[in-house]
Amino acid sequence: xxxxxxxxxxxxxxxxxxxxxxxxxxxxxxxxxxxxxxxxxxxxxxxxxxxxxxxxxxxxxxxxxxxxxxxxxxxxxxxxxxxxxxxxxxxxxxxxxxxxxxxxxxxxxxxxxxxxxxxxxxxxxxxxxxxxxxxxxxxxxxxxxxxxxxxxxxxxxxxxxxxxxxxxxxxxxxxxxxxxxxxxxxxxxxxxxxxxxxxxxxxxxxxxxxxxxxxxxxxxxxxxxxxxxxxxxxxxxxxxxxxxxxxxxxxxxxxxxxxxxxxxxxxxxxxxxxxxxxxxxxxxxxxxxxxxxxxxxxxxxxxxxxxxxxxxxxxxxxxxxxxxxxxxxxxxxxxxxxxxxxxxxx
Numbered sequence: 001x002x003x004x005x006x007x008x009x010x011x012x013x014x015x016x017x018x019x020x021x022x023x024x025x026x027x028x029x030x031x032x033x034x035x036x037x038x039x040x041x042x043x044x045x046x047x048x049x050x051x052x053x054x055x056x057x058x059x060x061x062x063x064x065x066x067x068x069x070x071x072x073x074x075x076x077x078x079x080x081x082x083x084x085x086x087x088x089x090x091x092x093x094x095x096x097x098x099x100x101x102x103x104x105x106x107x108x109x110x111x112x113x114x115x116x117x118x119x120x121x122x123x124x125x126x127x128x129x130x131x132x133x134x135x136x137x138x139x140x141x142x143x144x145x146x147x148x149x150x151x152x153x154x155x156x157x158x159x160x161x162x163x164x165x166x167x168x169x170x171x172x173x174x175x176x177x178x179x180x181x182x183x184x185x186x187x188x189x190x191x192x193x194x195x196x197x198x199x200x201x202x203x204x205x206x207x208x209x210x211x212x213x214x215x216x217x218x219x220x221x222x223x224x225x226x227x228x229x230x231x232x233x234x235x236x237x238x239x240x241x242x243x244x245x246x247x248x249x250x251x252x253x254x255x256x257x258x259x260x261x262x263x264x265x266x267x268x269x270x271x272x273x274x275x276x277x278x279x280x281x282x283x284x285x286x287x288x289x290x291x292x293x294x295x296x297x298x299x300x301x302x303x304x305x306x307x308x309x310x311x312x313x314x315x316x317x318x319x320x321x322x323x324x325x326x327x328x329x330x331x332x333x334x335x336x337x338x339x340x341x342x343x344x345x346x
Contacts, residue, residue, distance in 0.1 A: 002318045002326040009149050011093050012046065012053055012060045017075050019146060024064065024071035027141035034069045034134050041065040042130065043081040046089035048162060050155040060089065066135065083127040090162040091118040093153065094220060097322040099144045106211050109188060116185050117163070117220075151323050152223055159224045168221075168275070169228055177276040180221055181269060189261040189270050192216065192295060196241040196261075206239045206295075207329075208314060213239065214321055216259065216295060222273065223324055226255045226299045229277040233302035236310075236328040242296045252278040253303070259295035299328070 009016040028034055042064055049060040063078040064071055085092075091114060098110040115122065130136055153159055160169050171178035184192075191212055199209040206213045217239060226234055230253060237254065258274040268274060310329040318326055326332060 002315075002331050003149050003323045005323075005332060007149055008151050008323045009146070010053070010154055011096050011150050012049065012062065012089070014075070016146065016150065017062050017073060019149065020062070020064070020142065021071065021073035023142040023145040024073060024138060026145065027138040028069070028071060030141060031134055031137050034066060034071075034138065035132070036069045038069070038132055038135060039067050040083075040130060040132070040135060041078055041081045042083045042085075043077055044085045044092070045077060046087060046092050049089040050153060050158045052155065071138075081127065083125065083129055085123060085125055087123045088118060088162070090159065091122045093150075096143075097147050097150050097152075099147045099320050100140050101144050102211060102320045106215065109191075109212070109215060113184060113188060116182065148319060148322060152220065156224065156227055159220075160228065163221055163224060165221060165225060168225060172225065172229055172275070172277055176278070177274070178225070179268070180225075180273040180275060182271055183219065183221055183273040184259070184271055186271060188212075189259075192259065193261045193293060196293065196295060200241065205310065205313070206241070207310070207317060213295075214317060214325065217297060217328065218321065218324055219273070222257055222275070222297070222299075225275055226257075229255050230299060230301045233327060233332065234299045235302060235330045236297065237300045238296070238298040240296050242294055253301040254278045255299045257297045257299075259297075261295065262293050 009019055043061060044063075045059060045061040047059050048054075049058060053060050060075075061077045062073070062075055063081060064073045065078065066072075094114045094117075095110060098107060100107060130139060160166055165180075168178040168180055195210045195212050196206075199206060207217065217236060234255075242258075255275060255277050258268075260268045260270055260272045260274070263270045310331075313329065318329075318331070
C-alpha cells in the first residue's frame with residue numbers, strides 16, 4: 001500500500017530515529033524474539049548533514065544497542081560500538097531509501113550507482129559487522145520498514161549542493177536546459193536499453209515492465225532538479241522510450257528528461273541526462289539531436305494531472321519504493337481526499 005503523507009519521515013530526523021526503535025520492536029516480534037544472551041551495538045555517523053539536523057560539526061549520528069532480547073535506539077554516538085559505519089549523509093540517504101525486498105539486482109545497482117556519484121570508497125566501516133542470523137533478519141526488516149517511509153529531504157538547497165548540481169540549477173535558470181553528465185553508469189545504460197527493447201509495443205506502462213524503470217523514475221538528481229524547477233509535489237506525466245527525436249518544447253511548469261543510453265552523439269555522451277524546463281530552449285534543441293535511443297521522462301507541477309494509467313498499478317511497486325513514487329504517480333491527492341492528514345515529512 002502507498003505510504004501515507006503523515007507516515008513519511010526525513011532521514012535521521014528525531015521522528016525517523018523514534019520510528020527506527022518502533023521498527024526494531026516490530027522486527028523482533030516478527031521473528032519471535034532475539035536471543036537474550038545477544039549483546040551488540042552499532043552506530044552510523046554521517047557527515048555534511050542538512051543544517052537543520054546537523055550538530056555543531058555538521059554531522060549526525062544514531063545508534064542501536066541489542067541486549068536481553070530487546071533493542072535500544074538513540075541519537076548520537078554511543079560510548080562503545082561493535083560496528084560503526086561512516087559516510088556522507090547524502091550518500092547514506094540513497095541506500096537508506098533502497099529496500100532489500102526489491103531484490104539483489106536492485107541493491108547491487110543502487111550500490112554501484114551510488115559509488116559513481118560519491119566514490120567507490122564513500123563508506124568506511126570499523127569493527128565487526130553483525131553476523132548473528134536472527135539479528136541480520138531484524139536489521140533487514142527494520143531497514144525495509146523505514147526505507148519505504150524515508151523521503152528525499154526537505155532542504156532542496158542542501159541536496160543541490162551535496163549532489164554537485166549547482167551549475168546545473170544555474171543552467172536551468174538561465175537557459176531552461178542542463179546536461180547532467182555521468183548521471184548513470186554504462187552498466188545501467190546497457191540494462192536500461194535492453195529493458196526498453198524488450199518492452200517495445202508492450203501494453204503495460206514502463207513502470208510495470210521492470211524494476212530498472214522504477215529506479216530511473218526516482219533518480220535523486222532528477223528528483224532534486226525537478227523539484228527545484230517545478231516545485232514540491234510534481235507528478236510524472238509520462239515515461240516512455242524514444243529514438244532519434246529531440247522532443248517538443250515543454251509547456252510552462254513542466255520538465256522533460258532524456259536519458260542517453262547509446263554512444264551516438266559527442267554532444268550527448270552515454271550516461272548523460274538532458275533536462276529542460278518549460279518553454280522554448282534553443283540550447284536543448286541543438287544538444288539533443290541525434291541522441292539515439294533514450295528513455296524520456298516528463299514531469300509537471302502538482303496542479304497538472306499525472307498519467308491516469310498508473311491508477312491501476314500493482315501495489316507491490318509502490319510498496320517497495322520510497323514515498324516519492326507515490327507522489328509522482330499522483331496518489332498523494334487520492335490519499336488526502338480519503339481523510340489522511342499530516343505533512344509530507346516530519
